[in-house]
Amino acid sequence: MTTDHAWMARALQLARKGLYSTHPNPRVGCVIVADGELVGEGWHVRAGEPHAEVHALRQAGERARGATAYVTLEPCSHYGRTPPCAEALVKAGVGRVVAAMQDPNPQVAGNGLELLRSAGIEVASGVLEFEARELNCGFIKRMESGLPFVRAKLAMSLDGRTAMASGESQWITGPAARAEVQRLRARSSVVLTGADTVLMDAARLTVRGDELGLDAETTALALQRPPLRVLVDGRLRVPLEAPFFQAGPALVATAVPGCEEAYRAAGHEALVLGQERVDLVALLRELAARGANEVLVEAGPRLIGAFASLGLIDEYQIFMAAKFLGSSARPLLELPLERMSEASELKIVDIRAVGDDWKMVARPAS
Ligand SMILES: [Zn+2]
Numbered sequence: 001m002t003t004d005h006a007w008m009a010r011a012l013q014l015a016r017k018g019l020y021s022t023h024p025n026p027r028v029g030c031v032i033v034a035d036g037e038l039v040g041e042g043w044h045v046r047a048g049e050p051h052a053e054v055h056a057l058r059q060a061g062e063r064a065r066g067a068t069a070y071v072t073l074e075p076c077s078h079y080g081r082t083p084p085c086a087e088a089l090v091k092a093g094v095g096r097v098v099a100a101m102q103d104p105n106p107q108v109a110g111n112g113l114e115l116l117r118s119a120g121i122e123v124a125s126g127v128l129e130f131e132a133r134e135l136n137c138g139f140i141k142r143m144e145s146g147l148p149f150v151r152a153k154l155a156m157s158l159d160g161r162t163a164m165a166s167g168e169s170q171w172i173t174g175p176a177a178r179a180e181v182q183r184l185r186a187r188s189s190v191v192l193t194g195a196d197t198v199l200m201d202a203a204r205l206t207v208r209g210d211e212l213g214l215d216a217e218t219t220a221l222a223l224q225r226p227p228l229r230v231l232v233d234g235r236l237r238v239p240l241e242a243p244f245f246q247a248g249p250a251l252v253a254t255a256v257p258g259c260e261e262a263y264r265a266a267g268h269e270a271l272v273l274g275q276e277r278v279d280l281v282a283l284l285r286e287l288a289a290r291g292a293n294e295v296l297v298e299a300g301p302r303l304i305g306a307f308a309s310l311g312l313i314d315e316y317q318i319f320m321a322a323k324f325l326g327s328s329a330r331p332l333l334e335l336p337l338e339r340m341s342e343a344s345e346l347k348i349v350d351i352r353a354v355g356d357d358w359k360m361v362a363r364p365a366s
Helices: 002-016 052-064 085-092 111-118 129-135 137-145 175-187 195-201 216-224 260-265 280-289 301-309
Strands: 029-034 037-043 068-071 096-099 122-125 149-157 161-163 190-194 228-232 251-254 269-272 294-297 315-321 346-354 357-364
Touching (some): 002 037, 002 096, 037 052, 129 137, 137 294, 149 175, 149 301, 190 195, 228 280, 315 346
Parallel strands (some): 068 096, 149 294, 149 315, 190 228
Antiparallel strands (some): 029 037, 029 068
């Protein structure tokens, strides 16, 4: 059993190499072990290219016969853009398959493991499942609920403030925290912001390779698949000349009808969702329908507050700078609550130092 865990840990390590590139697919790693020896390994690099199992089987060749294959996700059983991996494992003659978790994709959901079993292969599932689920939290949530996994990035002072009353807010945190934010953007399918942030901070929400702090190979992969930048602009306050639009094609979610053509002509896309204000649930559903697994929200207190009050945020990434901005500065989010019983309960899942700042990761307690 401990051996299974160790090999699965190696497979997860490989899967993580696809953190920035597999969208809309899940990150998957595979190792093939014969007589206690690693004979093949692989990971899924990007959509349309071979799955992890195919890479690992190619490397193992004849040595796959009778070997054990460790896969971080149930091998697929359906014909997608590539033939099913479960069949490839059967053909290669592996003796045993260990999966970290079942595939949440309704097209697979146990069929892959069943196909292996019916071919006489010994099958086990659930080894390091927690870690495997965390790695693909967005893909799993999209498959199970039709919504993406939503992360909100916030930066605040120790007194819980994000900007001066004037709106002046740049550089609360240091360079290490900014690199971390770059990596959060790069792993996301979508980076979403609001008109306030774009107008106030001239935000572009792009991924910059030189600020990622990753090795050259991973940086290149991340830059090949930049996240879709989405602007929530209910009343179309942000002009097309803004740096946000100049930085590349973007998607605007608005409540102003009839604006689609103007944005299309400028190389962008406008989606009219809702009347008076943007229907955030409809927006997230639309993004999930387009394959968005993880959405990073980097916005001001109003938009973050709107997402939070609708219960749409799965995780808060809160960067804390060791400074006070004072009691007239702006709060972390606008969440008008009256009674203690209405308090929004969070569970802290991680807290650590990032350069001179601290980062807390918290999720809704329920
Ligand atoms: Zn596959």
